[in-house]
Structure formats: structure tokens, C-alpha cells
Amino acid sequence: MFPEYDVIVVGAGHAGCEAAAAAANMGSKTLLVTMNMQTIAQMSCNPAMGGIAKGQIVREIDAMGGYSGIVTDLSMIQFRMLNRSKGPAMWSPRAQSDRMVFALKWREMLEQTANLDFYQDMVKGLLIKDKMVRGVVTGLGHEIKAKAVVLTNGTFLNGIIHIGEKQFGGGRVAEKAASGITEQLVGLGFQSDRLKTGTPPRVDGRSLDYSKMEIQEGDEEIVGFSFKNTEKVAAQNQNCCWITYTSPEVHDILKTGFDRSPMFAGRIDGVGPRYCPSIEDKINRFADRDRHQLFVEPEGSNTVEIYVNGFSTSLPEDVQYKALQMVPGFENVRLFRPGYAIEYDYFPPTQLSNTLETKLISHLFFAGQINGTTGYEEAACQGLMAGVNAHQKISNREPLVLKRSEAYIGVLIDDLINKGTEEPYRMFTSRAEYRTLLRQDNADARLTPLSYELGLATEDRMAAVKQKNEHVSEIKNILKNVVVKPEVINGFLASIGSSKITEKQKAEKILLRPNIELSQLVTVVPDLRQQLQRFSKEEVEQAAIQVKYDTYIEKEREIVSRMSEMENLAIPDQFDYSRLASLGNEAKEKLNRIKPRTLGQASRISGINPSDIQILMVYMGR
Structure with missing residues (x-):
């Protein structure tokens, strides 16, 4: 019935869909096994990316040839670029998605992917021989052979699902x-543990009075996630979100259910996410706060x-x-x-190598x-x-390991396999020591060449990156050569409280002023506007970032160079x-x-300190 995969x-x-797409697109005959074909790429919690x-x-996934960015662009109903008031290293795109369209588009893209088959069944065990995985065993009793297996079992x-004093088995x-x-993996010597996550109530939007809430609209400019020119919602057709708040009265009512809370009653052993706590956890941990923000x-x-984002809870329904x-x-x-909580x-991911094997x-890989x-x-x-x-393993090819200086993906995997985690791990910009290099705008330049060499990114993607890089270099040269006269720029400089110039200056030098953006210069310097009009807004912005932040970028590159020796x-x-x-014993x-x-x-x-590394360096030197 089944061939060997x-x-x-x-x-x-989300992990399984990307894993299946990547392996199949690289040429591996791939089988995606799911318990329910109707819930492929389900947004189990917040409908946002x-x-x-x-x-x-x-954006890094997209630059590597993955599908998440494309699907998000095709299903978004609102887009916002967060942290625009900060430096470009902090700019972070976010989209509200149509949950049903998101799953539909994912399934469509997977079904159009060559080398990919599907099967609906529960996997209850693995076929293992001589410490190597050989396939899976399904709930219906099928043994399906494979050269490699990727487990992405989620929750x-x-x-176990918890709602107040009720609890019952379920993955969702x-x-x-x-x-x-x-049970099988523990028997083989793996260590397992328990974690907890939760989700808020879903409510009928027709029953809400939005006039009592703050409106939150999308950006006028929709950048999106994919570096491909994907179809996106028109700015004027975006859906609104709203903001409202809890109150002491809300908190008092919630406290009446604490004695029936599975979290406080000790029925939940797993540790929950620190940075996305339940509403009862917020009230308990932040007793001095009289309100908490809710995103509708x-x-x-x-x-x-x-x-109801921000109201995650496992308290009794009443x-x-x-x-609420x-x-x-x-x-x-x-x-x-x-x-409910689950x-x-x-x-614990310290049981993995840096390839996730x-x-x-x-x-056998975990994701x-x-x-x-x-x-x-x-x-x-x-x-x-x-x-x-x-795919690389079964093809006897070099693995792909992204460094911390190459991608947030590299930071995440490096954190997991070296430090492990005893609570649900969430990525933050603060976890990346080279975040000036790891911006969302340059993910294609950083990662598409790597992906192209692997055969994952297409010719079209690689050609687009090359053209973008060439255009950015041209723009930077234009900025070095365009001369700006005092009579052209001084009126603008005075209007923004910046000191006037007394002699001609290159556009590049003026752009280096902290309170000036290239988009402003273009509007007041005709020569610059004329020369830059043939380039895309993305290319112009990329060149401006490189010029303005060149000193910081070079400093980080120097640090990367020094660290690369180790x-x-x-x-x-x-x-x-x-x-x-x-x-010491702990280090050993x-x-x-x-x-x-x-x-x-x-x-x-x-737990490994600098003196331990010095000892290793001396020994390796010998």
C-alpha cells in the first residue's frame, strides 16, 4: 500500500508543513502524516503572523524558499510594521490573517508541491533498528518505511485540556x-517533560460594542512578508482591530474562580509561557496593576x-x-x-544536534x-x-547550520540545543547579539544565496536578490556623488530644526544626520529625486539603511569575525x-x-564559564 519514502x-x-515542503522541494519523496487533513496549518491560537x-x-523563512511568508501575504487582513519609531534593526512586520484562508492557502501550496504525499492517521510509534529510525507505525497498524523521520507533534x-475543574485528553x-x-522514546533513553500553553475565549463580534474601544487600523503602506511579489490586501480594504482593558472589577470576578483554577489547584504540572501568561497569572503576578490591555x-x-488576545485563561466557563x-x-x-489550557x-532540546537530529x-529529527x-x-x-x-542527511550531503550571526533562526536553534529550555521558548530581538546585521529588510541578501546553493530557493529568487544588491550599490554611489547646494536644502533643514549648511555637501553626508531620512531628501533635492525614481522603494530604503548605519554594521561584523575563530x-x-x-564536575x-x-x-x-573554555583551548592547542 505504501512505498518507502x-x-x-x-x-x-506550522513546523510540519514547512518541513514537508522543504524536503519535497529539495527532491526527497516525502509523506506528510496528520491526524486530520482538515486542520493542516491550523492557526490554533492567535490568527496572526x-x-x-x-x-x-x-522573512528569513521566505528568503530560504519556505512558504510561511507567501501564505501570510495571501491571507492577511491587516498589516503593521511594528517599532518604526526605533532603528531598522527593531522594525518587525506583523499581519493579522484570515484563519480559514491561511489554512486553505497552505494546503493548496502543499498539494501543488511535487514529491509530496499525504496520509490521514495517527502515528503511534517509530520503526527503529540499530539506533536508526526506519519509519513509522500508525494507529491503523500500517508500517510505513522511510530513510528519515521528522516529528512535529505540537501539543x-x-x-490534556483544562477548563476549570474539567479536564480531558486532546491535542486541540x-x-x-x-x-x-x-513512551517509546523514553524507553529508548530520551528525557521528556511537560509544558503548558493556553488560549483565550472566542466570542461573537456581533455582540460587541466597538464604540467603547480604541480602534487599531493597519498601515497605509503594506510591505508584507514575502520577497516575491505576492498578492496582498489593498490598504483601504484592511480589517480593523480594537483595544480595550480589564479593570479591578474584572479582576475581582476572575479571582472568584481561582479556587477552581487548574493552575492554582496544582492540576497542571507543565510550565506555561513566561511572556504570554494567562489572565489569571497576570493578576496573580502583577497584583499592583489595575488593568491589562486586551486586543480584539x-x-x-x-x-x-x-x-480576545490577552485574555488567555483556563478558569471555569461561568x-x-x-x-468578560x-x-x-x-x-x-x-x-x-x-x-482553555493545554x-x-x-x-528538552539539548538532546538534539545543531541540525535538529x-x-x-x-x-530522527524534532521540530x-x-x-x-x-x-x-x-x-x-x-x-x-x-x-x-x-534531505541532506539521507543524500550524504553537508548539513545546513545557520550561525547566530547569519539569522534569527540560527540564534533560536543555538539557544535550544545549548541552553535548553524549561519553559516555552519565545524569540525576542534581545536574544540576538547581532541584530543590526539580522534585520527583516535584508533577510533575502543574507539567506537566499545559501538556499539557492542547496537547491531550495529558485532561479527567480536568486536573480531578484542579485538585481536588488546591484541596485542598492548604484543608489549608494548616487548618494556619494549628488551635490546638494545650501540654497536647495537650507529651508528644509531649518524647518526640522537641523543646522544649515554653508557650502555644497554630498547627499550622503546630509543623510548621516540623525533626524533626516532619504525619503525627505528626495522631496527637496530634484537631482536626487530624478536619479532615484527608477529604483523600487525597497531598494532605496535598503541603501539608506546601509549608509546611515554603516558604522554600527561594521562594528558588528568585526565582532562576528573575532568570534568566528572560536x-x-x-x-x-x-x-x-x-x-x-x-x-569542574558540572562542566564535565x-x-x-x-x-x-x-x-x-x-x-x-x-553553566560553562570562561575558565572552562580557557582549559579547553589549552588542551585543544596541544
Whole structure:
């Protein structure tokens, strides 16, 4: 019934979809196994993609030839570029998506992908021989052979849903949990643990009074996520979101349910996400706050269903309902479904190599929430990397490992495999030490050449990057050569409180002033406007960023260059750290367990201090 596949991907969430697309597009005969073909790429929680640091990840996925950016552009109902008031390293695209269109577009793109098959069934176990995975066993009893397997089980591994004092098995509301895999892997020597996440109530938008809320409109300019010229919603057709707030009265009602809360009653063992806590957790942790912000977000253009962002909860339904009624605009609210918490198994990611392959079982890869992350974007980028590396592994080719200086994706995976995580991991710009280099606007220049060499990015994508780079260089030369006269610019400079010039200056020098943007210069310097009009807005903006932030960019490149010396100092695969008497017991234990490939990786392991690295450097020097 089933042929032998090159790669089997288990789970069709964001990680699974990207993994399957990557492996198939690189030429591997791939099977995507999901428990429900109708929930492929389901947005289980917030119907949005991107945000701070997450937007950078989606653009990196797109630059690598992944699908998330394209699908987001095709399904967005509102777009905003966050942090525009800060430097470009902090600019982060975010889109509100139509949840149903998002899943539909993902499925369409997957079904149009060559080398990709689908099968609906639960995977209850793995076929393993001689410490190598050989395929999967399904709930219907099928043994499907494969050369590599990628597990992207999300919240389904022994998932338990909590609503007040009620609890029942499930990987998502109205969907059954998956069992068998955790037990088998633990029996093979893997360590597993439990995490928790949650989701807010969904409500009927027709029952809300939006006049009592603050409106939040989309940007007039829609940049989007994909570097391809994808179709996007017109600015004037965007949906609005709204902002409202809780109050002491809301908090008092919520507290009446604390004695029935699964979190406070100890029925939940898993640790929840620190940076996206439940509303009851917020009230408990931030007792001095008399209100919390709520974002009222539509689930799509053609539905009245509303997502109450910021009100994640597992309190009893009656308490959720009474508390919501006290929120401004929600006085007559009707519930579509209550919020709930879900507890699930994950495998601490220090058990993985930097390719996301497990150390215990060859050709077996983990991606997404199974590694302890939270968020669609974090899952999707892991899926992409696991799919790529599964293909590379079975093809006996060099793996793809992105450095911390190359991508947020590299930062995320490096953090996971070296530091591990005991709570759901979420990406922030602060986690990246080279964020001036890792901007959302230059993800294509950073990553498409790598992806093209692998055969993942297309000829068209590579040609577009080359042309963009050439045009950016041309624009920078124009800025170096265009002369600006005092009589042309001084009126503008005076209007913005900037000192006047007394002699001719190059446009580049004027652009270096902190309060001047290239878009402003173009409007007041005719020669500049004439020479730049043949370039795209994206190319002009890219050139301006490179000119204005050149000093900072060069400083980071120098740091990367210095650090790369340690990154290139390889440690032998089977090195026994127990032999080094100078190392402390904690260092020996962690180094022997994680088995870093380089001194750079060893330096980032939690608990390894600079003196330990010095000892290793001396020993390796010998």
C-alpha cells in the first residue's frame, strides 16, 4: 500500500508543513502524516503572523524558499510594521490573517508541491533498528518505511485540556491527543517533560460594542512578508482591530474562580509561557496593576468570530463569561467557545544536534513545540531546517547550520540545543547579539544565496536578490556623488530644526544626520529625486539603511569575525571531557551530555564559564 519514502513528516502544523515542503522541494519523496487533513496549518491560537523578532523569522523563512511568508501575504487582513519609531534593526512586520484562508492557502501550496504525499492517521510509534529510525507505525497498524523521520507533534503528545475543574485528553479543542511516541522514546533513553500553553475565549463580534474601544487600523503602506511579489490586501480594504482593558472589577470576578483554577489547584504540572501568561497569572503576578490591555482581533474577513488576545485563561466557563461582561464593549458578549489550557509532552532540546537530529537515534529529527518552543514562527523555522537537514542527511550531503550571526533562526536553534529550555521558548530581538546585521529588510541578501546553493530557493529568487544588491550599490554611489547646494536644502533643514549648511555637501553626508531620512531628501533635492525614481522603494530604503548605519554594521561584523575563530575550532566527536582534571564536575557533565561541535558552541552552554573554555583551548592547542 505504501512505498518507502525518503522523509516522513509527522504532524501538519506550522513546523510540519514547512518541513514537508522543504524536503519535497529539495527532491526527497516525502509523506506528510496528520491526524486530520482538515486542520493542516491550523492557526490554533492567535490568527496572526510576525511581530517583534517573529516577523524577522518569517522573512528569513521566505528568503530560504519556505512558504510561511507567501501564505501570510495571501491571507492577511491587516498589516503593521511594528517599532518604526526605533532603528531598522527593531522594525518587525506583523499581519493579522484570515484563519480559514491561511489554512486553505497552505494546503493548496502543499498539494501543488511535487514529491509530496499525504496520509490521514495517527502515528503511534517509530520503526527503529540499530539506533536508526526506519519509519513509522500508525494507529491503523500500517508500517510505513522511510530513510528519515521528522516529528512535529505540537501539543498533541499526551495532551490534556483544562477548563476549570474539567479536564480531558486532546491535542486541540475537539481533537484527540496522540499517545505512544513519548513512551517509546523514553524507553529508548530520551528525557521528556511537560509544558503548558493556553488560549483565550472566542466570542461573537456581533455582540460587541466597538464604540467603547480604541480602534487599531493597519498601515497605509503594506510591505508584507514575502520577497516575491505576492498578492496582498489593498490598504483601504484592511480589517480593523480594537483595544480595550480589564479593570479591578474584572479582576475581582476572575479571582472568584481561582479556587477552581487548574493552575492554582496544582492540576497542571507543565510550565506555561513566561511572556504570554494567562489572565489569571497576570493578576496573580502583577497584583499592583489595575488593568491589562486586551486586543480584539477578527478571525477573518468573512466571519464574526473574534479572538480576545490577552485574555488567555483556563478558569471555569461561568467565571470567564461574567468577567468578560465587565470589560468595556463586552457587556452583551456571547461566547463561541471558552478559553482553555493545554498540557503536553516535550523533549528538552539539548538532546538534539545543531541540525535538529536527535543524538540518540540517527535520521530522527524534532521540530516545533516538541522542542519546547511556543509560536507559529518559531515552529515553522525549525520545520524548515529539519526538512532541509533530513534531505541532506539521507543524500550524504553537508548539513545546513545557520550561525547566530547569519539569522534569527540560527540564534533560536543555538539557544535550544545549548541552553535548553524549561519553559516555552519565545524569540525576542534581545536574544540576538547581532541584530543590526539580522534585520527583516535584508533577510533575502543574507539567506537566499545559501538556499539557492542547496537547491531550495529558485532561479527567480536568486536573480531578484542579485538585481536588488546591484541596485542598492548604484543608489549608494548616487548618494556619494549628488551635490546638494545650501540654497536647495537650507529651508528644509531649518524647518526640522537641523543646522544649515554653508557650502555644497554630498547627499550622503546630509543623510548621516540623525533626524533626516532619504525619503525627505528626495522631496527637496530634484537631482536626487530624478536619479532615484527608477529604483523600487525597497531598494532605496535598503541603501539608506546601509549608509546611515554603516558604522554600527561594521562594528558588528568585526565582532562576528573575532568570534568566528572560536566557532571554527572543532572539538573531536567522541571527546571525553572526564579526562580533563582541571574541569569542574558540572562542566564535565554538561559537555559530555551536549557534546558541542566547536569551542564557540561550548562557550554558550549554560553553566560553562570562561575558565572552562580557557582549559579547553589549552588542551585543544596541544
